[in-house]
Amino acid sequence: MTADRSSARTAPRVVVDRGRLELTRGRRQLLDGPVDDARESLLLAASLLAADMPELAEAARMSAAEAAWAAGDIAACLSVLDGEAPAGPGRTGDAFLRDHRDGMRALLARRPELAVGPLRRVLDRARTEDRPERLLRAAAAALLLGDLREARAAGARALAAARNTGCVASEARALEYLAYGELRAGRHAQARAHAEEGVRAAAAAGHRNTTASHHAMLALAASIEGDTGAVEGYAATALTIARRHGLAQAATLAEWAVARADLARGRPLDAADRLGPLVGPGPRRGHFAVWMLAVPCFVEAAVLAGHPEDARPLVGDLALWAAFGADPHAPAQLARCRALLAPGDRADDLYLRALALHDEAGGDFERARTELLYGRWLRRRRRLREARARLGAALVGFERCGAAAWAEQTGAELRANGAASRTERAAGLARLTPQQLRIARYVAEGATNREVAQRLAVSTRTVDYHLRNVFATLGVRSRIELALMVGQEDR
Incomplete structure (x- = not known):
């Protein structure tokens, strides 16, 4: 009888120890290994810890959702978020994690009206936090909402907290959120600075998955500047790791960067060929949280390559994305895409509408792209004085944000306009x-x-x-x- 009681006391301890081991293994694989393997380890950890350590079990489940997200597996992500992590007697679980979980689940289920409340509560609770992991979740919540100012603020606080505690792994992740938030806001030089620092921090921590994300963002920043060699180098590094470890998000960003560099260099057919599988339906479509960001580039590339029919079906998807509100540039990009596809002189009003929306969203690069396309459209209709004004504004915008290849393309249009x-x-x-x-x-x-x-x-x-x-x-x-x-x- 005594031996039975001793075994009963020992059994939960063994289960908890196994759960902790799987949690450690899963978190390590999430940062430096195949993310599908990480998800399985983290789900096992959640099940082993659920009875005795429900809050830790919930943290393991949320990390498993992150692994499914990185893999671009929306069904697995929803399955993880829908699963139960029961609380122990008299406990209600971690409200911070629960809100983050509910917000993510609502967004993935296409119920954005149910996501705003929980995700806003995550941001509110994070204002008094000093733990890097909580601040990183707040940055992720802000990005889901499209609140780029909050995302950058939470990322900056996470970075400070990580450095204060000497946690290099959290430092690399914080720099990842900062770089991505800057890219989404159109602040490419700042994104590049954070990503370069992030590569060093990720290398010091030995976390190749984070390294891949930073290289993908460096490729995107270089695609603005028009440095084709740098884009290809950064993208190749990102893709090598991403393909080995199943990182769909990093892979999509890297492919988009290469295509945008093709577009900058006046090779729309190459850009359209590369982007087509990423934005079209089917198994080769890019990551579910990223592919919509590349749609405006594809529409532009397809139209300039003489294949507007390939782009038309995607405008409806872009309209839904713009209405969702997670991307401040999407409404202006939608108007620009509609202008590119508009027959006759209907494009005139759409280009003007796009420019007005750019004024609300801010950002030199996207506005300059619209000015360039509008100026090109005006020049082909022999409205040369108007074209000169638009192309001149585009050139100033590209030069201001260091987009050298785009500036060269605009200069060629200007010379053609008066040459x-x-x-x-x-x-x-x-x-x-x-x-x-x-x-x-x-x-x-x-x-x-x-x-x-x-x-x-x-x-x-x-x-x-x-x-x-x-x-x-x-x-x-x-x-x-x-x-x-x-x-x-x-x-």
């Missing part, structure tokens, strides 16, 4: 040899030198040689200017 006539341009193209003209046309369509070489059955070196001569003969300095000149002749 040589169509006859003079045609005469310039007439000076090309037949082979040079073929290469010029392929390049103007967005083909790379290697693709041109394959089409013409020549070496890449031969294409490089001819293209240099094309540039010198026509007096152009970039592929974008060449595309504009070829386009002028074809109209």
Whole structure:
């Protein structure tokens, strides 16, 4: 009998110890391992701890939801959030975690009206918190609500708390939330600074998953600046880790960055090809919390590549996203996308509407993109004075936020707006040899030198040689200017 009582006392202790072990393992895998494995360890921890340590069990369940979120598995995320973590006798559980859980669940179930209250309570409770993990949850709640100011404030407090306690892992996560919040707010230089610091902190902690997220955000920041080599390098690092560990969110951000760099360099067909699977329906669609952010880029790329029909079905999704309110730039982007797809002169009012909405949301980059597209549209309708004003405003906006490739594209439009006539341009193209003209046309369509070489059955070196001569003969300095000149002749 005594031995039976002793075994009964020992059994719960063994279960709790096993639960703690699984919780530690799961949290480590969440930061540095396959996130699907992390979710299973964390769910096991939640079940083992539920009877004796319900608050710790709830924390394990919320971490399991984070793992499902990182994997982009919305069904698994909802399943985790719907599960029960029973409280012990006389206990009601952790209100902070419960509210965060209820808010996430409501959003994923497409019931945003039920999410606002719980998530706002998370933010209110966090105002008196000094624990990094609670402040990180507050930053996540603010991002879910689209309250970017609160997200940056909570992220900054989490960073200070992490540094105060010497927790390098929390420091890297806080910098991740800060960088992402800055990107969403259109503050790309600040996002890059936080992400660069985050890479160092994540490396010091040995957390590759956090490293992948920071590299994806560095790729996005570089895509604004137009540094194609940097974008490809950062994105490759992010994707290597993301594919190995099942990080759908980091992978989607990295792919979007590469596509946006293609768009900046005047290669809309490449951008549309890369973004199409991410934003379209099907198993290759990007992360459920991120793919909508890339839709405006895809619409622009598809229209500029001459395939507007590919973009039309996505405008309805973008309208729902804009109405949700989690992205301050979405209403203006929606108006811009509608302008790109509008027939005849209906685009005029839509572009003006987009610019008015940009004034409300703030941010130089998105506004400058709309000014560029509007100026291009005006120029093609021979409204040259209006086009000059819009393109000039776009150039100032791009230069202000350091978007060098976008500024170069705008400069080419400005030169075309007041440069040589169509006859003079045609005469310039007439000076090309037949082979040079073929290469010029392929390049103007967005083909790379290697693709041109394959089409013409020549070496890449031969294409490089001819293209240099094309540039010198026509007096152009970039592929974008060449595309504009070829386009002028074809109209």
